Amino acid sequence: MMIGRETMVGEVGDKLRDERFVTLLGPGGIGKTAIALAVGRAAVEEFGGKSLFVDLESLTDSRHVAGAVATSLGVALKSKDPGPGAGRPRSFAKASYHSR
Numbered sequence: 001m002m003i004g005r006e007t008m009v010g011e012v013g014d015k016l017r018d019e020r021f022v023t024l025l026g027p028g029g030i031g032k033t034a035i036a037l038a039v040g041r042a043a044v045e046e047f048g049g050k051s052l053f054v055d056l057e058s059l060t061d062s063r064h065v066a067g068a069v070a071t072s073l074g075v076a077l078k079s080k081d082p083g084p085g086a087g088r089p090r091s092f093a094k095a096s097y098h099s100r
Contacts, residue, residue: 005031009038016043 012035016022024032040051054072070077
């Protein structure tokens with residue numbers, strides 16, 4: 001458990017149980033990633049022994065979020081964007097898979 005962050009980790013964990021998808025927002029350096037990883041470690045057994053972390057930090061366009069999540073899940077998305085590469089599976093972000 002994180003010292004001084006137990007309440008926040010608990011609140012985010014509760015929200016995750018209700019919503020199944022939680023986004024942590026805030027300025028850089030306040031501990032969003034550390035909280036997310038602590039919640040994932042705490043909740044791993046409730047989610048079939050697996051917890052997935054999708055790092056969206058490198059994304060500069062919100063249209064790439066779905067692709068990043070799909071990539072971390074091992075799912076290929078086909079783009080509806082008529083731009084370059086349209087119709088081909090796309091991968092936009094590096095994701096890490098964490099489990100105990």
